[in-house]
Amino acid sequence: MHGIARQNLAPIRPKAPDARGEKGLQLNEQTLSMRLERVAAHVPAGARLADIGSDHGYLPVALMRRGAIAAAVAGEVALTPFRAAERTVRENDLDLQITVRLANGLAAIMPGDGITAISICGMGGETIRDILDSGKARLSGQERLVLQPNGGEQPLRQWLMDNGYRILCEEVLRENRFDYEIIVAERAGPVMYTAEELYFGPLQMQARSPAFLVKWQRKLRQKQQTLAHFAQARQAVPEEKVQDIARQARWITELLA
Numbered sequence: 520m521h522g523i524a525r526q527n528l529a530p531i532r533p534k535a536p537d538a539r540g541e542k543g544l545q546l547n548e549q550t551l552s553m554r555l556e557r558v559a560a561h562v563p564a565g566a567r568l569a570d571i572g573s574d575h576g577y578l579p580v581a582l583m584r585r586g587a588i589a590a591a592v593a594g595e596v597a598l599t600p601f602r603a604a605e606r607t608v609r610e611n612d613l614d615l616q617i618t619v620r621l622a623n624g625l626a627a628i629m630p631g632d633g634i635t636a637i638s639i640c641g642m643g644g645e646t647i648r649d650i651l652d653s654g655k656a657r658l659s660g661q662e663r664l665v666l667q668p669n670g671g672e673q674p675l676r677q678w679l680m681d682n683g684y685r686i687l688c689e690e691v692l693r694e695n696r697f698d699y700e701i702i703v704a705e706r707a708g709p710v711m712y713t714a715e716e717l718y719f720g721p722l723q724m725q726a727r728s729p730a731f732l733v734k735w736q737r738k739l740r741q742k743q744q745t746l747a748h749f750a751q752a753r754q755a756v757p758e759e760k761v762q763d764i765a766r767q768a769r770w771i772t773e774l775l776a
Contacts, residue, residue: 551581553694554667558640561665561688561703565589566636569628569662571650572596576604578638579617591617592634594627625654636663644671648678655682660706663687667701675702676717685710689722691730698734715770724774735771742768 551559555578562568562582568591570579579591593608595601601621608617620627628634637658639647647668651658664684668675679686685707692699700720712721723731745764749756 551577553692554699555581555640557690557692557701558638558665558667559587561663561701562588562636562638563663566663567591567633569594569625569632569634569637571624571627571637571639572642573604573619574600574641576607576617576619578640580607580611580613583613583616584611588636589616590632592627592629592632593617593619594622594624595619596621596623624650625657628654628657634659634662636665638665638667640665640667641669644668644673644675646671648675651678651682658706662705664704665701666704667699669697669699672700672702672720673718676712676720679704680710680712680717682706683708683710686712686721689720689726691723691728691734693730693733698730698737715774718767718770719774732775735774739768739771739775742771 559578559582564587566588568579568582568588570576570591571594573579573593573595576593579588579593582588583591593604595604598621601619605619608614608619618632625637628637639650642650647666648671651664660683664679666675676686679702683706684704686702686704688701688703690701692701702720716724719735720731742764746761746768749761749764
């Protein structure tokens with residue numbers, strides 16, 4: 520058994536750092552997942568980046584190695600990924616440019632950091648919203664937010680609107696059978712989005728990319744299945760819940776029409 524485990528740990532390429540994330544794909548500070556590559560593309564050149572929930576620190580290290588950013592803070596709340604990020608930074612000799620901090624959310628950002636961009640990736644939209652909300656005092660309002668929620672985009676967009684952030688760019692991508700959304704926003708004063716825009720994304724509704732349409736075709740099938748289950752359920756489903764799902768199905772149907 521031990522021998523098998525050892526074999527499985529062998530790097531795919533000789534002498535390559537063996538870091539497996541994103542469902543077994545070999546990732547490291549040079550090879551980002553497609554999802555993180557798209558996030559990286561939205562970080563302004565020369566930014567001072569705070570990557571919150573940095574995990575292994577791959578994003579800031581990759582950007583620094585490419586000369587794309589000036590400095591970075593990698594924030595991590597859990598000890599194991601914090602140590603992993605420290606190791607990635609150390610192995611790439613970037614200790615002077617990237618500071619790794621063990622901290623909850625935006626508490627990783629210090630006034631002297633001069634942060635101009637914040638990335639928060641790979642968490643639920645509600646979690647990202649809560650991180651932004653509880654760390655509001657640390658936001659200067661000058662930063663670009665590059666957010667990659669795993670679901671829960673609607674409440675995240677609601678927070679952005681409520682706090683005067685305009686959505687500058689949005690995209691949907693599919694990787695490892697998951698749909699990921701990226702939302703890029705900057706504070707721009709009062710902004711108003713409709714309920715549908717908060718649900719689908721205001722820019723995505725206009726752009727209607729193939730990935731976006733396929734995602735919502737899939738979602739529509741799920742909503743229709745849910746409604747069918749409700750209709751067959753032995754216990755009564757709260758009317759409010761049925762109406763909510765029915766409204767979402769109607770919005771999606773209209774979107775795809």
